[in-house]
Amino acid sequence: MSPSALRRPLLVRTRDDLQRELSVLRGTGGALALVPTMGSLHEGHLSLMDRARDLADLSVASVFVNPLQFGPGEDLERYPRRLERDFELAAQRGIDLVFAPDPEIMYPDGPPQVRVEPGLLGERLCGRFRPGHFQGVLAVVVKLFGLVRPDVAVFGRKDFQQTVLIRRAVHDLELGVEIEVAPLVRASDGLAMSSRNVHLTPPERREAVGIFRGLIAGQEAFRKGERSGPSIVESFSAVVSGYPAVRLQYAEIVDPETLEPEEEVSEASVLAVAAHCGDVRLIDNIVLGAEEPDPRISHSR
């Protein structure tokens, strides 16, 4: 019988409680999966938890809004926080343990002095507009790996650049954690689910779908035989320009491992974009040669 069937899941908020409960869990044996999140859970996060339970006997989710990955003037203070609800949702999905530390617990000596330098991968795409962001992400992910010592950690395809960096960090630093990347979960109209979507006004929410429709247009151009990166980006931008509330920050087609922009694209190339809608920053991406995420989603206006 799985430990989940025997135990009620637990919410722990301190390092001591985390270590005590981890050792109890570990005593039951089996591989352990970690799902790091910033909380305000939605179906995207919950799909990672389902994946974690498929992959391992024991599952831990973390809920921590990591100050180190927010730049000055970004939305750290107003980032949605709903811990009680998050815990209930994670429990319903069969997670064994939820670790939700406050910043003083996570960083008891203040921000860590020694950091992982993301290098060029952290300067591309979002890195150009969010200096220090990926260094902050790697700081917390490496710390969580150290605290939880998972066998596998599950991340979402929604944060495509983050998954590339984390895989690379695990490889370069021999962190010994298997990295699983789960598919991007979309709302029924195609908008990528995000905790930040709650800040969209109803008109902004309606327009935000333009990002997904643009991605589909880019993918269609590829299917019809277009292989020029800039032309496919043009197809994307032409659709997005029909949604004035969406202000594009960047749209690039990149190699899925190096993140280098591609002039000549292939099936594996990724069209990655960021845009503001009202004062909410949204990111999204699509693999040009991948199956259409949901054929029922219409992409005409």
Ligand code: AMP
């Ligand atoms: P966050 O709480 O936004 O930091 O996200 C925590 C994890 O959930 C990251 O690995 C994200 O990539 C993943 N995630 C967030 N939104 C989605 C989504 N719509 N589909 C799949 N994974 C997601």
